[in-house]
Amino acid sequence: xxxxxxxxxxxxxxxxxxxxxxxxxxxxxxxxxxxxxxxxxxxxxxxxxxxxxxxxxxxxxxxxxxxxxxxxxxxxxxxxxxxxxxxxxxxxxxxxxxxxxxxxxxxxxxxxxxxxxxxxxxxxxxxxxxxxxxxxxxxxxxxxxxxxxxxxxxxxxxxxxxxxxxxxxxxxxxxxxxxxxxxxxxxxxxxxxxxxxxxxxxxxxxxxxxxxxxxxxxxxxxxxxxxxxxxxxxxxxxxxxxxxxxxxxxxxxxxxxxxxxxxxxxxxxxxxxxxxxxxxxxxxxxxxxxxxxxxxxxxxxxxxxxxxxxxxxxxxxxxxxxxxxxxxxxxxxxxxxxxxxxxxxxxxxxxxxxxxxxxxxxxxxxxxxxxxxxxxxxxxxxxxxxxxxxxxxxxxxxxxxxxxxxxxxxxxxxxxxxxxxxxxxxxxxxxxxxxx
Ligand code: AMP
Numbered sequence: 001x002x003x004x005x006x007x008x009x010x011x012x013x014x015x016x017x018x019x020x021x022x023x024x025x026x027x028x029x030x031x032x033x034x035x036x037x038x039x040x041x042x043x044x045x046x047x048x049x050x051x052x053x054x055x056x057x058x059x060x061x062x063x064x065x066x067x068x069x070x071x072x073x074x075x076x077x078x079x080x081x082x083x084x085x086x087x088x089x090x091x092x093x094x095x096x097x098x099x100x101x102x103x104x105x106x107x108x109x110x111x112x113x114x115x116x117x118x119x120x121x122x123x124x125x126x127x128x129x130x131x132x133x134x135x136x137x138x139x140x141x142x143x144x145x146x147x148x149x150x151x152x153x154x155x156x157x158x159x160x161x162x163x164x165x166x167x168x169x170x171x172x173x174x175x176x177x178x179x180x181x182x183x184x185x186x187x188x189x190x191x192x193x194x195x196x197x198x199x200x201x202x203x204x205x206x207x208x209x210x211x212x213x214x215x216x217x218x219x220x221x222x223x224x225x226x227x228x229x230x231x232x233x234x235x236x237x238x239x240x241x242x243x244x245x246x247x248x249x250x251x252x253x254x255x256x257x258x259x260x261x262x263x264x265x266x267x268x269x270x271x272x273x274x275x276x277x278x279x280x281x282x283x284x285x286x287x288x289x290x291x292x293x294x295x296x297x298x299x300x301x302x303x304x305x306x307x308x309x310x311x312x313x314x315x316x317x318x319x320x321x322x323x324x325x326x327x328x329x330x331x332x333x334x335x336x337x338x339x340x341x342x343x344x345x346x347x348x349x350x351x352x353x354x355x356x357x358x359x360x361x362x363x364x365x366x367x368x369x370x371x372x373x374x375x376x377x378x379x380x381x382x383x384x385x386x387x388x389x390x391x392x393x394x395x396x397x398x399x400x401x402x403x404x405x406x407x408x409x410x411x412x413x414x415x416x417x418x419x420x421x422x423x424x425x426x427x428x429x430x431x432x433x434x435x436x
Pocket of ligand 1: 023048050051
């Protein structure tokens, strides 16, 4: 099966060819015909499956057939949880639509609104937006959403995790009743099902296998180590093995900052990205990391979500995530596009429960290693896990049953708090740091 068999027009096929894609991915095989038909869609797919092209290509085709938008009007609205994901989807729209004459733009918080207002003024075929900034601009009457023909909610589960449900509901209220709705989500919690039930009309359902659940392309290992020795062990592993491009996950923004500073002091060039960083700082860090100028990028889960960094050789869990499924998301960063990757987790005595939850979810035991010189103290006592608000919660280490998404979400909201709270904290301001 090729892209042309799916019924895409020549302009789109040329753009796909220019990207170097020869065969549609499983989600594209199913989503493209379903979206072209004009019906609603509920798709279970995460980053790395080719989902963006799966909705963008047929969306562009449908838009290319219709009349141009009037002033300030938007014909297709794509909502994403983070600025990075919005930027990436916007790039895909521009890439795939390069031979069409459609107008598209990306808007998100944390940057000046005037260029966004200027871009919307003439009307847009596609607007990719994070919910907060979109609502701001709508309240100021800079954008007219009453003629939206297609609505896409990308990574809907993450939008709910981040507290965007009220913003989404407000947006839904100003959309026209008759429209095509596409909902993408990596997981199907009760909340997502409730949203899908309200939003979607007799949707086509698509489910594609999660990448890396079996993680055949990722070499995974656990290093047992004392809490206080993690940083030295990480510096040691990076230097000893000459790891050149390392994505490191921490649980909190403060932890990310601290670790990036400390590694830099040890002559390992490192930067942190998370919701408190300005957009330009994040873009700069990501660009330097992609080109190889920056050796280590330290990120929180939410900041890293949706980043398309191809063929990343090393992912390190400096701390295990509170939600077992985030482990799968994290290590999904390695071994992409058929290349081998290595995922290393530094696990101290506090995290044994979290580790059990992860092993249960991925249905395998992970190899445990001890690095000479970093042997853990056999008598170390577990401490409650820091929850990102300067407090320590007793739940994480003992729970162990984090494989359940609903349970995990609750833990994520509580324990991953400094990121998860970002949308709520911003209520007072108009723009600023709206999206994590
Ligand atoms: P996504 O899941 O949309 O984030 O896409 C993940 C990566 O797969 C991106 O780097 C895309 O450029 C790439 N990609 C998407 N579709 C294909 C395809 N049919 N063949 C090869 N690569 C693809």
